[in-house]
Amino acid sequence: MRRLFLLIVIVGTVSLFSVTAAVDPFSLPIGTVIIDAGHGGHDPGATKRWSFHQGEILEKDLNLDIAKRLAVLLKLDHPDLTIVMTREDDRYLSLAERSKIAYSQPLLGKSALFISIHVNSATSEAANGFEILIKFQDKRVTLIDEHTPTANIALFAAHSQASLNRLLNNRNLVVASVFEKTMSQRLVTARSRGIKEQDLWVLNQSRMPSVLVEVGFLTNEADAKRLLSSQYRQTLAEVLCDAIERLL
Numbered sequence: 001m002r003r004l005f006l007l008i009v010i011v012g013t014v015s016l017f018s019v020t021a022a023v024d025p026f027s028l029p030i031g032t033v034i035i036d037a038g039h040g041g042h043d044p045g046a047t048k049r050w051s052f053h054q055g056e057i058l059e060k061d062l063n064l065d066i067a068k069r070l071a072v073l074l075k076l077d078h079p080d081l082t083i084v085m086t087r088e089d090d091r092y093l094s095l096a097e098r099s100k101i102a103y104s105q106p107l108l109g110k111s112a113l114f115i116s117i118h119v120n121s122a123t124s125e126a127a128n129g130f131e132i133l134i135k136f137q138d139k140r141v142t143l144i145d146e147h148t149p150t151a152n153i154a155l156f157a158a159h160s161q162a163s164l165n166r167l168l169n170n171r172n173l174v175v176a177s178v179f180e181k182t183m184s185q186r187l188v189t190a191r192s193r194g195i196k197e198q199d200l201w202v203l204n205q206s207r208m209p210s211v212l213v214e215v216g217f218l219t220n221e222a223d224a225k226r227l228l229s230s231q232y233r234q235t236l237a238e239v240l241c242d243a244i245e246r247l248l
Contacts, residue, residue: 022158026171026209030248031110032082033074034102036202037067038118038212041092046121048218053228059119059218060090062227066215067117069237074244081248099205106151113175113247114210115240116202119227120217128220129191132179133212134172135203140165143207171209175247179211182243187235189226190216213240 038059039045045059067085074083084105086098093101102114120131135141143156143164156164176195184192193214203210215236216223226232 024167024171025107025155025159025164026111026167028109028111028155030081030113030244031107032084032105032112033244034084034086034105034112034114034206034208035067035071036086036098036102036114036116037064038116039063040087040090043092046119046218048121048224050221050224052225057218057224057228059121062119062215062218062233063117064088064090065230066233066236066240069234070115070117070240073237073241077241077245078248095201096205098202099207100147102202102206102208102210103147104149106149107155108151109155112208113244114202114206114208115244116210116212117240118212118214120214121219122217123219125219125221128217128223129193130183130187130216131193131214132176132183132195133198133200133203133214134176134195135169135210136197136199137169139199139204141168141204141207143168148207168209172211175209176211178246179213179240179243182246183213183239186239186242190223 040060043060045063047059048057049055050057064087068088071083071085074081082105084101086101087093102112105112120127140161143161144153148156159167180192180195183190200212203212216227218224218227
């Protein structure tokens with residue numbers, strides 16, 4: 001209750017003095033990148049057996065491998081960035097836990113980016129390629145409540161919830177477009193399936209510009225062969241790093 005009272009006081013004070021100088025909090029320079037390796041632990045994600053690979057292929061392993069490679073690249077090239085991984089090993093995290101890791105980060109006057117890495121699957125083995133997912137434009141996200149880090153309140157308090165959601169939607173489209181363009185340019189053997197809106201918990205609840213990248217289909221033979229290549233997974237990490245760098 002005491003924290004909630006403090007939140008109301010701070011929001012009111014910041015809103016009073018900052019309304020005339022409100023800035024888009026989602027277009028500020030990025031200071032934090034949250035990398036989410038989808039699935040993990042008892043949740044394997046998509047699974048598939050192919051004759052060219054011994055044993056079952058688990059999506060969770062591919063997601064984590066790409067995520068760890070991406071984190072290494074970002075840390076090497078941008079030591080000033082705060083890099084947060086939702087998981088660094090084969091552990092299970094609920095969707096709520098993943099989102100909490102994202103929105104609990106103190107932003108300290110900068111913006112953040114949430115990227116969730118996944119491998120796709122389909123009933124048809126013909127489905128292939130990568131796609132970028134963002135939240136539905138009409139899905140309202142709560143940006144300020146008792147769980148908002150105190151350090152982040154000043155970024156949001158000069159805006160209404162409706163205004164914040166409009167700004168977040170606009171930034172999501174910019175971010176998704178950069179990822180789609182970068183991947184299309186650099187992954188010449190992969191098909192772009194475009195940008196799609198989906199009702200996904202981690203996109204709805206992370207409270208920051210967020211994309212979920214489906215890097216290929218485990219159920220497509222050509223995609224699966226590429227994904228099983230450590231060299232290709234390194235290329236994927238480099239391409240995702242390139243996309244993030246274009247947004248810095």
